[in-house]
Amino acid sequence: MPAFAKKTIKKTDVVLKIRAPHYIISGDKIQLKESKKIVRSDEDLGAVPAAVYKEMGKMKARNLKIDRDSDIGCPQCNKIFYTSCLEHPLFWVPNKVDRRVKGPYTHKTLPTNFFRVSDEGHKGQGVRAIRDIPTGLVFGPYEGIKTKAEDCKNPDYSWDVEVNGLKLAVDAKEKGNWLSLVNSPDYKRGGNIAPFQHKGEMYYLVKKPVKKGEELLVWYGDAFGRRLARWRKKAEKEQQ
Numbered sequence: 001m002p003a004f005a006k007k008t009i010k011k012t013d014v015v016l017k018i019r020a021p022h023y024i025i026s027g028d029k030i031q032l033k034e035s036k037k038i039v040r041s042d043e044d045l046g047a048v049p050a051a052v053y054k055e056m057g058k059m060k061a062r063n064l065k066i067d068r069d070s071d072i073g074c075p076q077c078n079k080i081f082y083t084s085c086l087e088h089p090l091f092w093v094p095n096k097v098d099r100r101v102k103g104p105y106t107h108k109t110l111p112t113n114f115f116r117v118s119d120e121g122h123k124g125q126g127v128r129a130i131r132d133i134p135t136g137l138v139f140g141p142y143e144g145i146k147t148k149a150e151d152c153k154n155p156d157y158s159w160d161v162e163v164n165g166l167k168l169a170v171d172a173k174e175k176g177n178w179l180s181l182v183n184s185p186d187y188k189r190g191g192n193i194a195p196f197q198h199k200g201e202m203y204y205l206v207k208k209p210v211k212k213g214e215e216l217l218v219w220y221g222d223a224f225g226r227r228l229a230r231w232r233k234k235a236e237k238e239q240q
């Protein structure tokens with residue numbers, strides 16, 4: 001690391017040591033860089049290391065049945081790829097903590113160049129885009145305390161993951177990052193985020209473009225969907 005960097009690095013900075021071809025997300029532009037230099041700037045968010053880049057886009061299966069934890073499904077092609085579909089590549093936005101932000105950990109971890117925390121009335125807090133967000137951006141991992149899936153006490157704040165055959169839950173209720181603020185759409189088709197497991201962790205993929213001002217929405221699953229339907233019925237009855 002060059003000496004000058006030592007002086008200027010703050011705890012909150014992400015230092016990316018990328019010597020391989022990688023993607024740079026800068027403003028609205030996404031560029032593939034071949035540079036061998038170390039890239040370090042707040043705007044340099046996405047990265048694909050060399051070994052992964054070589055294998056990128058290799059199709060592993062023709063349907064969305066994932067059997068290797070590192071494989072990734074493309075929701076647009078409905079196929080499984082090693083790391084990413086080349087037509088619809090993924091751009092990973094790594095987690096980051098800004099300790100200067102006052103408030104809970106969920107707020108300190110919010111990527112403020114993309115989103116703001118919003119008040120969504122009866123749903124509680126939510127997350128809205130402050131700029132147009134393209135498909136293919138991946139946020140995460142979803143942070144939380146890992147428990148056995150059957151011991152999970154907060155299913156609304158948890159994702160189930162399978163690691164080496166063990167069924168676990170990542171419970172964000174006590175200590176979750178900003179991803180735990182993302183609400184569910186009222187109907188299954190209404191979401192713009194696809195959750196997926198990769199190497200034992202959960203990530204959120206932007207599967208539909210999100211316009212500035214729109215809320216991020218991820219379908220929690222059919223069990224929560226049934227509860228939403230019951231709440232809707234109850235609200236309708238109360239209105240009559």
Ligand SMILES: C[S@@+](CC[C@H](N)C(=O)[O-])C[C@H]1O[C@@H](n2cnc3c(N)ncnc32)[C@H](O)[C@@H]1O
Nearest residue numbers: 122123124125156157180181182183184185186
């Ligand atoms: C993972 S949290 C999402 C963040 C939450 N709004 C908050 O302020 O902590 C899940 C909880 O959000 C609320 N929620 C999410 N989507 C909802 C929806 N479509 N309708 C009503 N409540 C919703 C429910 O209370 C649910 O238990």
